[in-house]
Amino acid sequence: MTIKTISRAIIPSSKKAAMMLAVLCFTAALPGLVSAAQYEIIIENHRFVPQQLEVTAGEKHRLIIINKDATPEEFESYELNREKIVAGNSKIIIFLPPLDAGIYPFFGEFNEATAQGRLLVK
Ligand SMILES: [Cu+2]
Secondary structure (H helix, E strand, O other), X not given: OOHHHHHHOOOOHHHHHXXXXXXXXXXXXXXXXXXXXXXXXXXXXXXXEOOEEXXXXXXXXXXXXXXXXXXXXXXXXXXXXXXXXXXOOEEEEEEEOOOOOEEEEEEEHHHOOOOEEEEEEO
């Protein structure tokens, strides 16, 4: 359940506040998630936007992969050791541990000719 889901529902504000608090408590119980910097990568016309994402070395990161195409894609990276399907018009979250400086390529396995990107860690 996301905060977005909650706010969309029609709930009395007091109940809403209690639920928000519950969500906050839940995330506070997961310090690894809270401390991770979050980045969005869009898939559109079978390409990643941005194609290169710059992040800081030695920190956890959370990548939100948003597929704006109607067709599914598979986010894949040998260097990041990740492989995850993103349904059409859908999104996934990729959690990354602290990384060493370097270049970590990723690609969309279903549209490899165009869906190429990389994480620049420095
Ligand atoms: Cu694959």
